[in-house]
Amino acid sequence: MNPMQLKHTAAVLADVLTFRQPADAVVSAYFRRERKLGRQDRHEIAETVFAAVRHGQKISAVLPKPHTQPRRAALVALVLGRSVNLSALADVADEDDMAFLAEVKARKSEFSDSLNTAAELPQWLIDTMRADGFDDDAVLAFGRSVVQGAPLDVRVNTLKGRRDKVLAALQAEGLACSPTPYSPWGIRFADKPALNKHPLFLDGTLEVQDEGSQLLALLTGVKRGQMAVDFCAGAGGKTLAMGAMMHGSGRLYALDVAEKRLANLKPRMVRAGLTNIHPQRIESEHDARIGKLSGKADCVLVDAPCSGLGTLRRNPDLKYRQSADSVAALRAQQHSILQAAARLVQPQGRLVYATCSILPQENEAQIERFLAENPGWQPRDCRLILADNKIDLNTGVYLRLNTAAHGSDGFFAAVLERS
Numbered sequence: 001m002n003p004m005q006l007k008h009t010a011a012v013l014a015d016v017l018t019f020r021q022p023a024d025a026v027v028s029a030y031f032r033r034e035r036k037l038g039r040q041d042r043h044e045i046a047e048t049v050f051a052a053v054r055h056g057q058k059i060s061a062v063l064p065k066p067h068t069q070p071r072r073a074a075l076v077a078l079v080l081g082r083s084v085n086l087s088a089l090a091d092v093a094d095e096d097d098m099a100f101l102a103e104v105k106a107r108k109s110e111f112s113d114s115l116n117t118a119a120e121l122p123q124w125l126i127d128t129m130r131a132d133g134f135d136d137d138a139v140l141a142f143g144r145s146v147v148q149g150a151p152l153d154v155r156v157n158t159l160k161g162r163r164d165k166v167l168a169a170l171q172a173e174g175l176a177c178s179p180t181p182y183s184p185w186g187i188r189f190a191d192k193p194a195l196n197k198h199p200l201f202l203d204g205t206l207e208v209q210d211e212g213s214q215l216l217a218l219l220t221g222v223k224r225g226q227m228a229v230d231f232c233a234g235a236g237g238k239t240l241a242m243g244a245m246m247h248g249s250g251r252l253y254a255l256d257v258a259e260k261r262l263a264n265l266k267p268r269m270v271r272a273g274l275t276n277i278h279p280q281r282i283e284s285e286h287d288a289r290i291g292k293l294s295g296k297a298d299c300v301l302v303d304a305p306c307s308g309l310g311t312l313r314r315n316p317d318l319k320y321r322q323s324a325d326s327v328a329a330l331r332a333q334q335h336s337i338l339q340a341a342a343r344l345v346q347p348q349g350r351l352v353y354a355t356c357s358i359l360p361q362e363n364e365a366q367i368e369r370f371l372a373e374n375p376g377w378q379p380r381d382c383r384l385i386l387a388d389n390k391i392d393l394n395t396g397v398y399l400r401l402n403t404a405a406h407g408s409d410g411f412f413a414a415v416l417e418r419s
């Protein structure tokens with residue numbers, strides 16, 4: 001890192017480390033303002049900013065209020081988060097900095113002895129995980145599994161290509177990629193190439209999507225000609241996968257309260273060659289316009305708003321932006337959305353409830369409550385649905401993906417059927 005890059009990294013961290021805005025939004029806005037920064041500068045700055053967020057517990061242990069000392073926070077991130085040797089920092093660190101960084105390095109064993117710094121998780125989250133049944137070894141294993149960044153997964157749009165052929169074409173271009181272990185549509189890139197200008201992305205053959213998300217769409221089992229609803233469609237990651245499962249036929253309603261997110265779905269639908277998707281903004285899960293779909297859907301997916309704690313590899317700032325109170329509010333919202341979405345399902349139809357959280361209170365507990373309050377619904381065994389799709393993945397009746405065991409983001413899904 002050179003002095004100019006360090007100056008910019010510190011400027012970004014002064015904002016990011018307040019955790020008032022999502023870190024990726026702060027970084028993108030900064031880069032839009034600082035047009036002169038080159039590709040390598042942006043890479044160095046972004047990597048160091050995210051290393052600082054990922055190693056925030058250790059940084060807070062050596063720097064109270066790190067956002068007020070962002071330059072020092074950046075230096076610690078380089079040493080602890082990006083394993084840069086002190087000798088490589090001679091151009092950017094003065095004598096005081098060097099003495100400070102040497103002291104930080106000397107506290108290594110202290111950092112491994114304390115759960116917060118060893119797992120890089122804040123106390124509220126450790127307390128929440130303990131209350132949700134995690135023991136300290138599980139907390140530590142979880143924290144360690146999400147401290148590194150994630151690989152890049154894409155889904156092959158089966159309307160436009162076959163995975164084996166697309167994979168061979170990408171490998172022939174020299175890209176290091178392999179099939180995802182579980183999803184039949186997934187390809188994983190080890191070194192995150194920029195794909196947004198790749199012809200296979202531009203023509204809708206490839207969509208960026210974590211393998212776990214692909215499996216959630218697969219669990220819906222939606223078929224050609226059916227009527228389906230993606231209740232919390234957002235920008236449509238799972239909607240597009242479901243649309244392809246339906247071979248572009250039938251009707252797929254993509255509902256969401258966020259206009260902006262649904263707007264992002266529209267160009268993606270066009271690129272993917274899907275004309276069976278009907279995006280519709282709703283006021284809330286109680287919106288009267290949903291009534292016309294009541295009891296009509298073969299399949300409803302609820303990809304519920306959640307804490308996102310399964311995606312800490314990609315969004316490490318979430319552990320500082322969520323809290324016990326925000327999780328409690330999300331639980332109430334999840335319950336209400338699940339109840340409303342269930343009304344749309346026809347007899348023998350399927351309801352899939354999913355989150356990218358690892359907390360049982362957002363997952364199993366929601367399903368247990370739903371089943372207790374709604375007679376006439378039965379869980380379907382995810383193992384069997386996956387096995388029917390030739391996927392060898394056994395996490396019990398519910399799908400529970402975690403980064404350590406499965407290499408994907410953390411996800412939960414329950415498949416329920418109406419009698």
Ligand SMILES: C[S@@+](CC[C@H](N)C(=O)[O-])C[C@H]1O[C@@H](n2cnc3c(N)ncnc32)[C@H](O)[C@@H]1O
Pocket residue numbers: 213231232233234235236237238239255256257258261282284285303304305306337
């Ligand atoms: C986990 S995200 C969905 C991600 C999306 N399914 C995808 O695969 O890209 C949850 C979504 O729920 C939406 N949401 C929040 N409250 C909602 C409600 N009451 N009804 C419908 N959608 C809601 C949010 O705007 C957000 O887009």
